[in-house]
Amino acid sequence: MRIGLAKRETRSQKISALVPIISFLVSLILGGIVLAFSKANPLNTYIYMFRGAFGSWMAFSETLVKAIPLMLTGLGVSLAFRIRFWNIGAEGQYVWGAIGTAWIMLYWQFLPVQMLLPLGLLVGMAAGAIWAGIPAVMKAVWKVDETLTTLMLNYVAILFAEYLYYGPWRDPKGYGFPGSEPFPREAWLPRFLGRAHWGLFIAIVIAIILFFFLARTKWGLEIQMIGKNPNAARSLGVNIKWGIILVLLLSGALSGLAGGIEVAAIAHRLQKGIISGYGYTAIIIAWMSQLNPIAALFVAILMAGLLVGGDQLQMMIGLPAAMGLVIQGLLLFPLLAGTIFTEYKIRIKKT
Amino acid sequence: MNREKVKSPVLRMVGITKRFPGVVANDSINLELYPGEVLALLGENGAGKSTLMNVLAGLYDPDEGEIFIRGKRVEIRNPQDSMHHGIGMIHQEFALVGNMTVAENMILGLRDIPFVPSMSEVKEQIKKLSKRYNLKVNSDTLIQNMSVGEQQRVEILKLVYRGASILILDEPTAVLTPEEARDLNRIIMTMLDEGKSAIFITHKMDEVIQFSHRVQILRKGKSEAVCNTKDVTQRDLAKLMVGREVLFRMEKKAFHPGSVRVKLEHVNGEDETGRQFLRDISFEIRAGEILGIAGVAGNGQQKLAGVLTGLFSVSSGRIEIDGKDMTNKQPIQMIRTGISYIPADRGRMGIVGDMSVAHNLAMKKYREEPLSKKGILHPKRILSFAKQMISFFNISTPEPSTYVKFLSGGNIQKTILAREIDACRGILVAVYPSRGLDVGATEAIRKQILEQREKGSAIILVSEELDELMAVADTIAVMSEGEIMGVVDAQTTDIEELGMMMAGVRRRSS
Numbered sequence: 001m002r003i004g005l006a007k008r009e010t011r012s013q014k015i016s017a018l019v020p021i022i023s024f025l026v027s028l029i030l031g032g033i034v035l036a037f038s039k040a041n042p043l044n045t046y047i048y049m050f051r052g053a054f055g056s057w058m059a060f061s062e063t064l065v066k067a068i069p070l071m072l073t074g075l076g077v078s079l080a081f082r083i084r085f086w087n088i089g090a091e092g093q094y095v096w097g098a099i100g101t102a103w104i105m106l107y108w109q110f111l112p113v114q115m116l117l118p119l120g121l122l123v124g125m126a127a128g129a130i131w132a133g134i135p136a137v138m139k140a141v142w143k144v145d146e147t148l149t150t151l152m153l154n155y156v157a158i159l160f161a162e163y164l165y166y167g168p169w170r171d172p173k174g175y176g177f178p179g180s181e182p183f184p185r186e187a188w189l190p191r192f193l194g195r196a197h198w199g200l201f202i203a204i205v206i207a208i209i210l211f212f213f214l215a216r217t218k219w220g221l222e223i224q225m226i227g228k229n230p231n232a233a234r235s236l237g238v239n240i241k242w243g244i245i246l247v248l249l250l251s252g253a254l255s256g257l258a259g260g261i262e263v264a265a266i267a268h269r270l271q272k273g274i275i276s277g278y279g280y281t282a283i284i285i286a287w288m289s290q291l292n293p294i295a296a297l298f299v300a301i302l303m304a305g306l307l308v309g310g311d312q313l314q315m316m317i318g319l320p321a322a323m324g325l326v327i328q329g330l331l332l333f334p335l336l337a338g339t340i341f342t343e344y345k346i347r348i349k350k351t
Numbered sequence: 352m353n354r355e356k357v358k359s360p361v362l363r364m365v366g367i368t369k370r371f372p373g374v375v376a377n378d379s380i381n382l383e384l385y386p387g388e389v390l391a392l393l394g395e396n397g398a399g400k401s402t403l404m405n406v407l408a409g410l411y412d413p414d415e416g417e418i419f420i421r422g423k424r425v426e427i428r429n430p431q432d433s434m435h436h437g438i439g440m441i442h443q444e445f446a447l448v449g450n451m452t453v454a455e456n457m458i459l460g461l462r463d464i465p466f467v468p469s470m471s472e473v474k475e476q477i478k479k480l481s482k483r484y485n486l487k488v489n490s491d492t493l494i495q496n497m498s499v500g501e502q503q504r505v506e507i508l509k510l511v512y513r514g515a516s517i518l519i520l521d522e523p524t525a526v527l528t529p530e531e532a533r534d535l536n537r538i539i540m541t542m543l544d545e546g547k548s549a550i551f552i553t554h555k556m557d558e559v560i561q562f563s564h565r566v567q568i569l570r571k572g573k574s575e576a577v578c579n580t581k582d583v584t585q586r587d588l589a590k591l592m593v594g595r596e597v598l599f600r601m602e603k604k605a606f607h608p609g610s611v612r613v614k615l616e617h618v619n620g621e622d623e624t625g626r627q628f629l630r631d632i633s634f635e636i637r638a639g640e641i642l643g644i645a646g647v648a649g650n651g652q653q654k655l656a657g658v659l660t661g662l663f664s665v666s667s668g669r670i671e672i673d674g675k676d677m678t679n680k681q682p683i684q685m686i687r688t689g690i691s692y693i694p695a696d697r698g699r700m701g702i703v704g705d706m707s708v709a710h711n712l713a714m715k716k717y718r719e720e721p722l723s724k725k726g727i728l729h730p731k732r733i734l735s736f737a738k739q740m741i742s743f744f745n746i747s748t749p750e751p752s753t754y755v756k757f758l759s760g761g762n763i764q765k766t767i768l769a770r771e772i773d774a775c776r777g778i779l780v781a782v783y784p785s786r787g788l789d790v791g792a793t794e795a796i797r798k799q800i801l802e803q804r805e806k807g808s809a810i811i812l813v814s815e816e817l818d819e820l821m822a823v824a825d826t827i828a829v830m831s832e833g834e835i836m837g838v839v840d841a842q843t844t845d846i847e848e849l850g851m852m853m854a855g856v857r858r859r860s861s
Contacts, residue, residue, distance in 0.1 A: 225703050228703045232703050237685075
């Protein structure tokens with residue numbers, strides 16, 4: 001008997017949907033092995049994690065707090081991935097969003113205070129867009145590899161933010177704490193449950209708009225063409241260079257918005273804790289949601305649950321909080337491996 | 352040939368069946384090959400020729416059937432097994448490494464080479480074999496500096512170097528000039544004299560007649576007939592291959608050219624490395640005219656098409672469409688002038704494989720009403736438009752929503768043709784439109800091109816099939832190394848004249 005792979009005649013929709021789910025279960029099993037090695041009962045641990053993330057309104061609101069920036073960065077990264085532009089710079093774009101919003105909130109206070117929030121978020125988006133636009137232009141014009149440029153620019157953004165809150169923007173009344181002055185209270189983004197805030201609704205509305213934009217507009221069609229066959233797209237009259245630049249501006253703007261919302265709703269100042277790794281988790285979200293904007297919302301909640309649940313582990317049973325991150329990392333392997341089953345099926349042959 | 356019949360076959364394939372999802376590619380096929388003969392394997396695209404040979408080469412695993420070599424049953428599970436039994440296959444895409452020398456390519460992939468191979472021995476061997484078969488191959492040349500014809504000779508050398516006695520050639524002449532094809536034939540003949548034998552896959556009837564001793568015809572995965580070549584005519588072969596009578600002459604209305612639509616003046620083109628791909632190209636095409644471009648693949652024809660469609664820029668010269676300067680415009684601007692483009696590399700340039708047939712059909716017209724309005728697509732209209740096109744152009748697809756990459760080569764080409772012909776507003780650039788297609792599909796495509804001519808389109812038809820050009824085109828320009836060697840009347844020219852120009856001999860102006 002021999003086992004081989006046979007190509008499918010058509011792509012299976014059912015399998016496409018199943019792959020992320022099965023991958024998640026496989027990653028739980030793999031994570032369980034890691035847990036068993038650290039002498040913890042995997043099942044109990046997972047139950048603790050679940051309770052920690054979803055067990056009460058309080059817990060769920062904390063999960064939402066983390067899910068909101070993950071949703072927006074996840075949407076931004078997915079958009080870039082749709083044209084096969086490997087934007088792993090969401091972290092930097094997010095940080096620039098936070099800087100841009102903070103700049104308006106701190107230094108434009110001569111404006112009416114109700115203008116600070118919308119203007120701040122817009123400037124944050126613009127800052128994120130520019131930060132993604134730089135590697136996009138380099139790729140479109142000079143074919144510079146974007147994985148390197150986007151990754152490197154993350155460090156530039158993070159270090160610049162550090163310079164700001166350790167240096168010129170540091171709150172003189174902040175007892176030496178690395179952070180800016182707080183924003184005016186009237187300009188904060190309102191909360192609705194615990195610390196969960198209106199950013200959730202912004203993210204949901206954006207996801208729905210993106211879904212429609214990608215599926216039902218000619219620009220969405222062109223994005224698909226660029227992503228799936230740039231040569232054919234070009235010969236059919238699609239302008240690839242502008243396509244790359246515009247999509248990346250949008251991608252960066254979404255990550256920038258995530259950063260802006262985070263400072264406007266949670267931190268209320270530009271401070272050290274803002275740099276969080278959301279931009280990297282966004283990559284996993286993009287893959288696991290298979291670049292579908294609506295799916296990205298749910299995957300972001302799941303990933304946030306892993307983060308919050310991981311924090312709980314530390315408090316409840318003394319396991320490192322990084323356990324959540326370990327499972328997140330383990331997710332990517334079965335996910336990437338699993339996509340082979342959308343194109344191939346297993347064939348068992350008797351000889 | 353009788354002398355082969357008395358010998359026992361060197362290769363026997365019995366009841367070979369190979370199924371792919373939804374299709375039986377080979378349906379219990381028997382095949383025999385005798386020492387010293389050339390067997391032509393003739394059939395339309397998708398008839399199962401390549402599948403059958405890939406089974407022999409160890410690339411596919413048959414579902415049923417047995418293979419005997421010199422009377423002994425063998426199991427061929429991978430290409431190494433196949434090589435071990437003396438079978439060697441040259442695929443359409445050569446398996447050579449461009450930035451390595453001939454000698455280095457020779458030993459790549461061999462199982463038992465020493466850790467530090469002795470290159471001088473390899474070179475000595477190459478020299479001997481090259482001389483014996485008159486291959487004219489130098490072992491120190493880099494593959495990337497060789498012409499396609501030379502590369503093919505390296506592939507042949509590789510097979511004999513590895514001791515192959517059964518050679519399989521998959522459409523070997525597609526990339527050659529008529530002269531090079533005759534050379535290839537001579538090389539093969541020398542090998543036959545040593546008792547080697549060859550199978551060559553083709554869908555061209557004239558090659559069967561010229562090159563083979565026996566011919567086996569496959570149709571829809573089944574073996575249709577086996578005959579001695581000298582007993583059959585091209586017409587018989589065509590009938591066996593297609594299963595019905597085939598028209599060889601196309602109905603073509605008289606030539607009534609209108610005004611000049613496309614005009615090129617002294618166009619030169621250079622790539623990034625400064626290599627010139629077009630040299631001083633000038634011509635005009637009028638409405639209702641088909642300008643055929645002949646030439647060996649890779650002599651600038653595709654670049655010429657790219658210049659006309661805005662995909663490549665020119666370094667000097669002028670391109671005019673309907674009297675307007677359109678030099679170095681973007682593809683979208685060329686599309687707006689009414690140019691339709693059927694590219695040579697269908698999978699890479701013509702379609703987006705991972706999108707539906709419906710979307711691919713709409714890829715020219717999605718920008719405007721009725722398929723979209725203010726940028727919002729109208730899925731129902733796209734679907735009904737696609738259904739119309741599918742039935743009008745006879746595209747066989749399970750659903751309009753099926754991804755194009757799951758269609759057969761012929762139906763992929765029909766999808767491109769449908770989209771481009773439907774959107775064509777007066778200028779058509781068609782590059783190798785019938786390459787790799789079966790007789791039926793080729794006929795349909797030529798008909799469509801002639802229909803466009805009657806509607807008054809100006810057409811550029813790049814083709815490597817001289818018969819096609821002489822049957823369809825009004826005038827023929829021959830390209831060699833980026834230059835036009837001459838322009839002739841398709842009615843009065845002949846293969847010899849075209850062949851000379853293809854080889855780079857300029858036509859004396861009369």
